[in-house]
Amino acid sequence: MGEVNFKNRGELVFETLKREILDLKLKPGCLISESDICERFGVSRTPVRDALRLLQEQGFAETIPYRGTYVTLLSLDNIKQMIYMRVAVETMVLRDFMEIQTPMVMEEIRHAIAVQKALIQMPGFEPEQFYRMDAQMHSLWFTAVKRQKLWDMLQAQQLHYTRFRMLDFITETDFPRIIGEHEQLFELICKKDLSGLEQVLKDHLYYSMKRMRHSIEVDYKDYFEEEPEENRFVI
Numbered sequence: 001m002g003e004v005n006f007k008n009r010g011e012l013v014f015e016t017l018k019r020e021i022l023d024l025k026l027k028p029g030c031l032i033s034e035s036d037i038c039e040r041f042g043v044s045r046t047p048v049r050d051a052l053r054l055l056q057e058q059g060f061a062e063t064i065p066y067r068g069t070y071v072t073l074l075s076l077d078n079i080k081q082m083i084y085m086r087v088a089v090e091t092m093v094l095r096d097f098m099e100i101q102t103p104m105v106m107e108e109i110r111h112a113i114a115v116q117k118a119l120i121q122m123p124g125f126e127p128e129q130f131y132r133m134d135a136q137m138h139s140l141w142f143t144a145v146k147r148q149k150l151w152d153m154l155q156a157q158q159l160h161y162t163r164f165r166m167l168d169f170i171t172e173t174d175f176p177r178i179i180g181e182h183e184q185l186f187e188l189i190c191k192k193d194l195s196g197l198e199q200v201l202k203d204h205l206y207y208s209m210k211r212m213r214h215s216i217e218v219d220y221k222d223y224f225e226e227e228p229e230e231n232r233f234v235i
Contacts, residue, residue, distance in 0.1 A: 009043045010050035016041075017051060021060050021071055022159075023128050024166050028223040032061060032069045059159050073225045074167075075160050076216070076232060082161040083209065086154060087202050090138070093150070094201065097141040098192045105144045106190070112137040113182050120175045127169035130178075137182060141189075167223070168208040171215055181207075209233065 017037070020026045032055075037048045052069055055061040063069045116133050119125050135155070142151035155162070172178070181204045188197040213233055216224060 008047065009041065010047035010054075013037060013041055013043065013047055013051035014054045017055060018058075018060055021055075022162050022166065024163060024170065026071050028071055028073045028163065030071050032071065034069075072159075074163055074223050075225050076227055078160040079164045080209070082157070083205050086161075087205050089150065089154065090142075090201060090205075091198050093142055093145055093147055094189065094197055095194060096145040096147075098189055098194065098197075100145065101189065102144075105140060106186075108140055109137060109186055109189075112140065113179060113186060116175075116179050116182065120179070127172075128166060130175065131166055131169050134178070134182075165208065167215075167220065168212060171212065171219075172208075 017026065017032070026032070032052065034045060034048050034052070037043075037051075038045055041048070052061060052063075056063060056069070059072060061069050062072050112133065116130065116137070119129060119133060139148070139151050142148055181200065184200050185197065185204065188200060210233075
């Protein structure tokens with residue numbers, strides 16, 4: 001990643017750390033050491049502190065007095081609300097898309113699914129590669145109905161949900177199931193089956209919450225904020 005793409009060193013550090021937090025390379029709750037970052041990027045403390053300030057302002061990190069700066073934990077409540085909003089918005093977008101779909105866009109969707117199939121055949125593929133392909137496919141119908149800004153807004157608000165989805169893909173072994181759901185969505189769009197499409201989309205977006213319940217409660221408990229047990233997994 002070259003500095004020529006950034007306005008200054010602080011922005012380079014910020015964008016790099018932000019991407020690493022979203023990709024879970026910097027795990028929820030881990031300490032962000034100023035000294036280590038200075039050494040890693042070969043910069044003074046000033047741009048590093050500027051980057052950490054931006055991370056805090058955008059909710060990616062928090063400073064605990066006398067202890068240091070840490071990557072924020074995941075909020076299960078925030079994640080559930082993001083899924084709820086995503087289902088509501090994307091259902092409306094798909095409803096509009098079914099009315100104006102063109103052969104060209106449908107071919108783009110078909111191609112996106114084919115690329116996903118090819119990716120999971122590659123040994124050692126990275127989960128973030130699949131995540132980006134998944135997001136790119138969903139964005140196609142937003143763009144087609146001229147709601148790209150809405151998609152960008154959803155992505156920008158997904159600090160917790162994006163990391164949750166990345167954790168989902170890291171622990172997922174049944175990628176063919178996800179692709180099968182994408183194929184279901186495609187078929188229902190082709191048939192203009194709105195009721196079937198809404199149900200499949202809802203199941204598709206909520207499935208990871210159900211599948212990962214044990215992992216959230218046991219394996220990755222330290223990644224999440226403490227929240228009341230009652231209705232914790234109720235969608």
